[in-house]
Amino acid sequence: MRQIVLASASPRRKELLKQLIGGHFLVYASSYGESFQPGLRPEELLIKHSVEKARDVAKQFNSGLVISADTSVIFGGDILGKPHSLEKAEEMLKKLNGQRFRVITGITVLDLDAGKEISEFESTTVWMAKMSEEQISAYVKTGEPLDKAGAFAAQGKGAVLVERIEGDFFNVVGLPLFRLGQILEQLGVSVFEEGFS
Template sequence: MRRIILASASPRRKELLKQLIGDHFVIYPSSYEEPLQTELNPEELLMKHSVEKARDVAKHFNSGIIISADTSVICDGEILGKPNLPERAEKMLEKLSGRKIQVITGLTVLDLDSAQEISESESTNVWMAKISKEQISAYIRTGEPLDKAGAFAAQGKGAILVEKIEGDFFNVVGLPLFRLGKILERLGVSVFEDELS
C-alpha cells in the first residue's frame, strides 16, 4: 500500500481526505511559515504555500505521497484569512455581504518514490447572500467564523449565508476532491481500491 501523508492539521481537510481514500493516510503538519509580504498574486501565493508545505514535510519521509493545500477566500483581489477576533469577523462578513467572491486552493501532491511534484490551483465562485447586522452578530456568537478563512463555513451554519456556488463545493471547505482524485490517478493511485496501490 502506498503511504499517503496529509501535510495539514486541518480537521476539515482530514475529513475530506478520509471521504476520498478512507483511513489510508497519516497526518504530518508542515512547520512552513507563510511570509507576511509578497509580490505574488493570490493564486500564485496559495500555490507557493502548498508547494513549500509539501517540501517541508518531505524532509521527514523517504517514501510515500504527500498532499498539501492552502485555501483562501478572495474578495476584490484581497486574501481574507482567519479573523480570530469577533471584530475582524464582523468586518469581513460586512465586506462579503451580497458579493460574489472566489475561494482558491493551491494544491500540491508530491510523490517521493517517483520524484514527481504536481501543483495545481482550484477556483470556486461563491455568491454570498445579503447579511443583516443581526445575522452577522448571531453568527459570530456561534464562534464558527473565528477560525475560518473569510469568516464563514459553507459546510456549517455559514451555509445559510451562501446563496450559490459555481465549481467544486469541497474546494470551499478546503480540499478540491475532484482535482485531487485526478492527480492521484495520474500517479497511479486509484481512490476506488480498498488497498491503495
C-alpha cells in the same frame, strides 16, 4: 497500499481526505510559516504555500505521497485569510455580505518514491447571501467563523449564508477533491483501488 501523508492540521481537510481514500493516512502538520509575497497573483501565492508545506513535511518521510493545500477567499483583489478574532471575523463578513467572490485553493502532491511534484489550483465562485447586521453578529458569536478562510464554514452553520456556488463545493471547505483525484491519477494512484476504503 502506498503511505499517504496529509500535510495539514485542518480537521476539515482530514475529513474530506478520509471521504476520498478512507482513514489509512497520516496527518503531519507543517511548520512552514505562510507569508504574503508581493508580485504574486493569489493563485501563485496559494500554490507556493502548498508547495512549501508539502516540502516541509516531506523532510520527515522517505517514501509515500504528501498532500498539502492552502485555501483563501479572494475579494476585490484582496486575499482574505483566517480571522483570529471575533472582531476581524465580523469585519470580513460585512465585507462579503451580499457579494460574489472566489475561493481558491493551491494544492500540491509530492511523490517521494518517483521524485515527482504536482501543484495546481482550484477556483470556486461563491455568492454570499445578504445578511442583516444582527445575523452577522449572531453567526460570529457561534465562534464558527474563527480560523476559517473568509470567516465562514460552508459545511456548518455558515451554509445558510451561502446563496449559491459555481464550481467545486469541496474546494470551499478546503480540499478540492476532484482536482486531488486528477493529480493522484497522474501519479498512477486511483482512489478506486483496493485499500482505499
